[in-house]
Amino acid sequence: MAVRMEEVLSRRTGDPSSTDHPGHRLELSTEDGVTKIFGFWMFLVSDVLLFASLFATYVVIYTHTANGPSASELFGHDVSGFLAETLALLTSSFTCGLATWEMHQGRAGRLKFWMIITLLLGLTFLGLEITEFRDFVSQGATLQTSAFLSGFYTLVGTHGAHVTLGILWMSLILYQLVRFGLNAVTARKFYIVGLYWHFLDIVWVLIFTVVYLTGVM
Amino acid sequence: MSMVRPPALERAPGQARFPWSHVAGYALSIVLTLAAFWAVLGHALPTKPLLAGILLLAVLQILVQLVFFMHVGQDSKPRYHLWLFSVAMFFFVVFVVSSMWILTFNTPIS
Amino acid sequence: MGDSLTNTAGHFFVTGDPLIIASDVAIVLVSLGIVFTLTYFKKWKWLWREWLTTVDHKKIAIMYLISAILMLFRGGVDALLMRTQLALPNLGLLSAEHYDQIFTTHGTIMILFMAMPFIFAMFNAVVPLQIGARDVAFPYLNAISFWLFFFGALLFNISFVIGGSPDGGWTSYPPLTELQFDPGVGENYYLLGLSISGIGTIATGINFLATIIKMRAPGMTLMKMPLFTWAVLGTCIIILFVFPVLSVALALLLIDRLFGAHFFTMMYGGNPMQFVNLFWIWGHPEVYIAVLPAFGIYSEVVATFSQKKIFGYKSMVASIMAISIIGNLTWVHHFFTMGAGPAVNTFFSISTMAVAIPTGVKVFNWLMTMYRGRITLSLPMLWALAFIPAFAVAGATGVWLAEAPTDYQYHNTYFMVAHFHQALIGGVVFGMLAGMYYWWPKMFGFKLKEKFGKWAFWFFNIGFYVCFTPQYILGLMGMQRRMYTYTADMHWTALNFVSTIGAYLMGIGFLCIAAQIIHSLVHMEKDLTGDPWGGRTLEWSLPSPAPHYNFAVIPQISDRDEWWERKRRGEQDALKPRPEDIRDIHMPKNSGVPFLMGVCFFIAGFGFTFGWIAVGAAGLVGVLLCLAHRSLDQHPDHDIPADEIRRTEAALGRL
Numbered sequence: 001m002a003v004r005m006e007e008v009l010s011r012r013t014g015d016p017s018s019t020d021h022p023g024h025r026l027e028l029s030t031e032d033g034v035t036k037i038f039g040f041w042m043f044l045v046s047d048v049l050l051f052a053s054l055f056a057t058y059v060v061i062y063t064h065t066a067n068g069p070s071a072s073e074l075f076g077h078d079v080s081g082f083l084a085e086t087l088a089l090l091t092s093s094f095t096c097g098l099a100t101w102e103m104h105q106g107r108a109g110r111l112k113f114w115m116i117i118t119l120l121l122g123l124t125f126l127g128l129e130i131t132e133f134r135d136f137v138s139q140g141a142t143l144q145t146s147a148f149l150s151g152f153y154t155l156v157g158t159h160g161a162h163v164t165l166g167i168l169w170m171s172l173i174l175y176q177l178v179r180f181g182l183n184a185v186t187a188r189k190f191y192i193v194g195l196y197w198h199f200l201d202i203v204w205v206l207i208f209t210v211v212y213l214t215g216v217m
Numbered sequence: 218m219s220m221v222r223p224p225a226l227e228r229a230p231g232q233a234r235f236p237w238s239h240v241a242g243y244a245l246s247i248v249l250t251l252a253a254f255w256a257v258l259g260h261a262l263p264t265k266p267l268l269a270g271i272l273l274l275a276v277l278q279i280l281v282q283l284v285f286f287m288h289v290g291q292d293s294k295p296r297y298h299l300w301l302f303s304v305a306m307f308f309f310v311v312f313v314v315s316s317m318w319i320l321t322f323n324t325p326i327s
Numbered sequence: 328m329g330d331s332l333t334n335t336a337g338h339f340f341v342t343g344d345p346l347i348i349a350s351d352v353a354i355v356l357v358s359l360g361i362v363f364t365l366t367y368f369k370k371w372k373w374l375w376r377e378w379l380t381t382v383d384h385k386k387i388a389i390m391y392l393i394s395a396i397l398m399l400f401r402g403g404v405d406a407l408l409m410r411t412q413l414a415l416p417n418l419g420l421l422s423a424e425h426y427d428q429i430f431t432t433h434g435t436i437m438i439l440f441m442a443m444p445f446i447f448a449m450f451n452a453v454v455p456l457q458i459g460a461r462d463v464a465f466p467y468l469n470a471i472s473f474w475l476f477f478f479g480a481l482l483f484n485i486s487f488v489i490g491g492s493p494d495g496g497w498t499s500y501p502p503l504t505e506l507q508f509d510p511g512v513g514e515n516y517y518l519l520g521l522s523i524s525g526i527g528t529i530a531t532g533i534n535f536l537a538t539i540i541k542m543r544a545p546g547m548t549l550m551k552m553p554l555f556t557w558a559v560l561g562t563c564i565i566i567l568f569v570f571p572v573l574s575v576a577l578a579l580l581l582i583d584r585l586f587g588a589h590f591f592t593m594m595y596g597g598n599p600m601q602f603v604n605l606f607w608i609w610g611h612p613e614v615y616i617a618v619l620p621a622f623g624i625y626s627e628v629v630a631t632f633s634q635k636k637i638f639g640y641k642s643m644v645a646s647i648m649a650i651s652i653i654g655n656l657t658w659v660h661h662f663f664t665m666g667a668g669p670a671v672n673t674f675f676s677i678s679t680m681a682v683a684i685p686t687g688v689k690v691f692n693w694l695m696t697m698y699r700g701r702i703t704l705s706l707p708m709l710w711a712l713a714f715i716p717a718f719a720v721a722g723a724t725g726v727w728l729a730e731a732p733t734d735y736q737y738h739n740t741y742f743m744v745a746h747f748h749q750a751l752i753g754g755v756v757f758g759m760l761a762g763m764y765y766w767w768p769k770m771f772g773f774k775l776k777e778k779f780g781k782w783a784f785w786f787f788n789i790g791f792y793v794c795f796t797p798q799y800i801l802g803l804m805g806m807q808r809r810m811y812t813y814t815a816d817m818h819w820t821a822l823n824f825v826s827t828i829g830a831y832l833m834g835i836g837f838l839c840i841a842a843q844i845i846h847s848l849v850h851m852e853k854d855l856t857g858d859p860w861g862g863r864t865l866e867w868s869l870p871s872p873a874p875h876y877n878f879a880v881i882p883q884i885s886d887r888d889e890w891w892e893r894k895r896r897g898e899q900d901a902l903k904p905r906p907e908d909i910r911d912i913h914m915p916k917n918s919g920v921p922f923l924m925g926v927c928f929f930i931a932g933f934g935f936t937f938g939w940i941a942v943g944a945a946g947l948v949g950v951l952l953c954l955a956h957r958s959l960d961q962h963p964d965h966d967i968p969a970d971e972i973r974r975t976e977a978a979l980g981r982l
């Protein structure tokens with residue numbers, strides 16, 4: 001029902017080509033799905049600019065360490081932490097992709113399996129990040145120490161908050177997949193949270209490069 | 218409420234039985250990450266080219282995510298969302314780089 | 328004990344100033360009056376069912392419009408208070424602090440809580456009808472957007488009775504607005520009120536972009552879209568690109584204030600200019616966000632009342648798109664005097680001048696549309712005509728300001744104040760009034776009577792020039808913005824006095840509009856045609872107001888001015904539904920959750936404003952619960968049976 005409603009609401013658009021989407025993609029099998037996925041991409045557009053502003057601030061103030069530790073002092077002596085975070089998140093993006101792939105094969109069981117793996121990897125990432133932050137704080141490097149650290153915690157923390165939200169969200173979708181099965185609606189919902197998850201990986205790649213690697217340099 | 222049954226679960230022609238492209242994407246992303254990591258830790262290059270190098274690797278890595286995992290090539294047409302996403306990326310670069318440029322006066326000369 | 332209680336209360340409720348006490352009393356009385364009226368007429372249920380829970384874009388449009396007019400009133404009262412204070416030298420109506428608060432609330436309210444809801448009122452009222460859709464792409468999200476705007480605005484507005492108004496200017500520059508120099512909750516109100524409504528704005532941008540891209544009636548290709556819809560498309564693109572930047576700027580300043588970070592402080596390496604930079608990355612495009620919809624309205628109005636096709640449609644579209652990209656690349660002209668260096672200032676000088684070109688193209692096209700047209704001077708057209716000279720002056724002075732070296736002279740003087748008021752009033756307010764008059768019959772089902780409307784027009788327009796022309800000169804004479812008073816030996820008295828007279832004339836103009844609305848409500852003449860102006864686009868093919876589902880049958884589009892072309896060919900009936908084509912229509916159900924979500928955001932905002940982190944967090948948890956509730960909702964829609972639709976259409980005389 002939910003499907004039919006927006007199907008009618010969101011009539012075919014004026015573009016003749018707009019209905020030509022691959023038939024084997026369940027999430028795109030309704031107009032509602034197509035519209036919502038488009039809408040979500042637009043959300044991602046706004047999120048790109050949100051992170052742009054945080055990065056812009058970070059690069060402007062990251063040398064302003066005000067007698068506090070600098071980036072290289074902070075990340076330089078132990079690179080394993082952020083490398084592990086990176087690998088966890090990259091792998092979770094991969095497993096999330098596998099989940100989508102299984103969904104396209106119509107195999108709901110495997111889809112759920114890979115979702116759970118993705119969630120676990122996400123939690124691992126979060127755990128590592130929280131440990132890292134606690135470690136820094138115990139060394140006296142807090143949000144209040146310097147502009148650099150304000151920027152660092154806020155940029156990396158905003159990404160972390162996104163991941164947290166992603167975990168809650170994906171769990172909710174997992175519940176719905178268990179409860180209602182795989183259909184055009186749940187497929188669209190999972191596809192969208194998957195896009196979100198991959199997007200967070202993109203942001204992390206930038207954090208890895210701009211914050212951590214240049215910090216170590 | 219009966220949900221519409223998945224209409225077309227038949228495999229589209231040419232669809233692989235194994236997620237090759239995902240595996241390839243994963244392999245690429247690991248390689249790119251480790252390459253950047255190694256380049257920095259090993260001081261493979263002088264600072265400026267090194268910076269350019271790891272930024273380039275990051276861009277490639279982003280493309281890998283977009284193409285192999287987010288399937289940006291396979292979406293329904295017309296692909297306005299890609300246009301807008303690309304412009305957003307453009308403004309990402311503009312806002313970050315121009316902020317540095319505009320506010321350089323504030324950086325202590327090193 | 329009693330003493331400390333009054334002390335806390337004195338901090339919590341603002342008590343000192345007689346003006347504020349008077350408004351306290353007024354607010355309490357008005358609220359009581361509203362509660363009493365609703366109870367007396369047993370309207371609570373109606374309010375909840377028809378309005379607070381609605382997801383219908385037409386009703387949301389009306390709620391936006393009412394809010395915008397109320398906020399225009401509040402911002403206008405602020406403006407008159409300031410102008411009164413400045414009428415003569417050394418007046419004591421407002422203290423320096425109070426003046427600071429008033430220019431801050433005036434500027435913020437006018438831009439974010441008057442202009443923005445006004446354009447959203449127009450988006451909502453018009454876009455789905457113009458493109459042949461039954462609602463926006465995400466009706467539920469649309470309701471959320473409205474309630475976030477509403478509660479954001481409410482949060483901002485209660486500051487002056489609870490805790491104290493913000494006083495750092497609408498630009499809110501640190502380090503002045505950091506905790507150290509600006510203790511108290513006023514600034515927090517500003518930051519949180521704007522953040523909350525900003526989230527709603529981003530959602531609106533997403534929503535209308537999806538609506539326009541995905542929900543046009545069959546046959547309506549992009550290049551057949553009406554120009555207002557094009558303008559909305561451009562506006563939404565800008566919103567998506569820059570509103571997140573504002574959100575971040577506000578959030579970082581809030582983190583500084585609440586959690587002691589050092590983004591923009593003077594110590595520990597903070598860089599206040601980065602706030603300024605972020606603020607204007609949003610702030611300049613914001614002007615285009617407000618003015619592009621107005622441009623869209625002018626395009627519709629000018630074509631309709633000249634009874635001609637718009638001249639240069641393609642160049643209009645190209646200009647909109649050019650503005651929505653180049654407009655994002657000019658922001659540094661707001662802080663040339665920071666001294667970034669010649670390369671930076673030159674670049675942004677040139678980009679600023681470049682963006683004037685597409686605007687010029689548009690003005691030229693409107694003039695060419697009018698040329699040899701059969702012009703009717705109805706109210707919408709009058710306001711559209713008044714826009715042209717006003718914007719020409721604003722544009723010209725804008726180009727002066729865009730020259731970095733000369734800007735060192737004009738910057739932050741009354742010259743600049745006059746410039747941006749000409750742009751914002753002449754461009755945005757005139758446009759919104761034109762749009763309001765134009766689409767009023769479509770929104771409410773009756774036309775506004777011309778009588779008081781003409782008075783309003785002339786009072787407002789004459790007042791507009793009387794108020795702002797002297798300010799250009801005052802600026803050149805060295806009068807700075809945000810001065811709460813001046814001495815007689817500056818020789819500014821005469822010009823300031825004239826300016827204040829102009830402001831009051833505009834105030835009278837506003838009252839005339841209010842009188843006009845009341846007059847037209849009392850002597851209501853229903854619009855039975857659905858097409859009172861001889862319109863050109865699809866919305867005029869529908870009855871006024873349009874039925875809940877807009878289109879019983881979605882039309883097939885073949886022309887840019889579809890309705891006009893059909894009328895010309897005598898085929899009006901082709902756009903009426905045939906009974907056999909009518910099917911059940913699935914529409915979203917009403918829901919109280921968007922309202923509730925607004926309340927949760929309000930609680931969160933209020934908590935963080937006072938630094939009560941637990942309350943703030945509780946509000947945010949409430950928000951998450953609302954989101955989860957929506958995700959789990961299996962039946963967000965209902966059917967309107969075909970029979971009912973046939974009956975409705977028959978009653979409207981369309982079958």
Ligand code: HEM
Pocket residue numbers: 403406407409410430431433434435437438442495496497498744748751752755756794807808809810830833
């Ligand atoms: C109704 C006629 C209006 C009058 C008489 C008026 C008057 C004023 C005055 C006296 C100031 C303070 C100038 C100063 O002390 O520096 C001011 C500031 C401002 N006005 Fe208006 N205004 C009007 C309408 C508007 C509108 C429609 C907008 C926007 C859509 C607007 C936006 C602003 C802004 C952004 C400021 C700057 C506030 C600041 O300095 O932080 N005004 N206006």
Ligand SMILES: [Cu+2]
Pocket residue numbers: 610611614657658660661
């Ligand atoms: Cu500007």
